[in-house]
Amino acid sequence: MFDLAGKVALVTGGNGGIGLGMARGLAQAGAHVVVSGRNREKSAAALRALQGEGLAASEIAADVADEAQVQALFAQLRDQHGRLDILVNNAGTSIRRQPQDMTLAEWTTVMDTNLTSAFLCCRAAYPLLKAAGGGKIINIGSILSIFGAPYAGPYCASKGGIVQYTRSIALAWAKENIQANAVLPGWIDTEMTVGAREQVPGLNERVLARVPVARWGKPEDLAGIAVFLASKASDFVTGTAIPVDGGYAIA
Template identity: 35%
Template sequence: MERLADRVALITGASSGIGNAIAAAFGREEASVVIADVRREPKLDDERSVFDRLDDVDADYAYVETDVSDEAAVETAVETAIDEFGGLDVLVNNAGIYQQYPVHETPTDAWDAIVDVNLRGVYLGSKAALPHLAASEHGKVINLASIYGLVGGSNSAAYCASKGGVANLTRQMAIDYADDRVNVNALAPGIIKTAQNAEWRANNPEIISEWETLTPWPGFGEPEDVADAAVFLASSESDFITGHVLSVDGGWTAQ
């Protein structure tokens, strides 16, 4: 339970969902954690606060209100890690949004919002953090892509475009920062059961049935499945892995 001891991690979008689980897992592994999110508490009341989860394991943490599409806000988040904990070792670009539209029905403002958070946010976070990660002995970037960054998904034009960009930006950054010994990898989650999509899953049985057919593993994933993979990519166990997009999808993209 000490795989991330003495390391400082900045996680965007960490108040809810997958980010919440990643932050809690990092805390259990003894990292100091900076929660960077537009909100302090989870989006839904039935999801447990990440700060309660970090308190359970006596983790060191800080919160900074952060809109990942705002360059100044992202720079402040990185500065918070440096000021509070003396450095930065791991950046998890997790913040993301999802809206459903085919291209011809996508409002321009929706396209811009999705790309701003999902792709521009990864760029801004990496831009601000990489000089500090290069100075670390354990520099790691973990980007959250998606199965829809590897394969197409219906009615998800802007989301697929943004997550495809994240996947290839991950590969590109891995090349540029290899000499600095900064590992840059991504996670591509499949269907993950979160508090945010619980009501949607309950009310869309036909789509859920289709997704079950597309997922060879018998059941959908939990946020902790993604968090466990993130711990591996943040730890020294992954030091010779860079430029990889790791699918956590129950076999969806294996077909």
């Protein structure tokens, strides 16, 4: 029930961090994974790594916060693969600043990258998923969908929005056999959180003190939940928001 052979999966922001960890898990389960990102060099390196492991993967460059580029991305995906079964909306960014110091341009950048991109990709994916007889959407939220952070107002708002948008499409598209769920990663060791540790004094120590397993998560810790939510195993799971945080939220 976890077999993804014959499935095509698109992972936005799949060229590094959590996205690459999920892409690798989906490919290991048998899917052909299409990695999309803005940084062509980074995407090429991710592709070499996946293909070097004998996994089926390809790459399409796009800025998924740009409507025209999203349309081109899905047109190219349709032309190259003929179908889409799994969409992972993982593209994201953060700008760490106190709310009173945040500019409108910074707010818009984070919201467009994290939330508007998910809307654009879900809307573009819908006809392909419907044509395939159904499919899976996995939207990447954050434990900051639940908690606040004084230095991450737009990030928290965008990730909270991801959860509510996921519930909306889960209801709207259930009749099309499309399941949509959100994953809420905890503190995962990625390029983004390296920046957080540099900019937020004491963050590393607080995370290690609170996480029951006493470590930061790794991108590969997200592979299993991606396979579950992308497979038949989750056919009766939709509209949920699942923390993957080593117990941080309950400690």
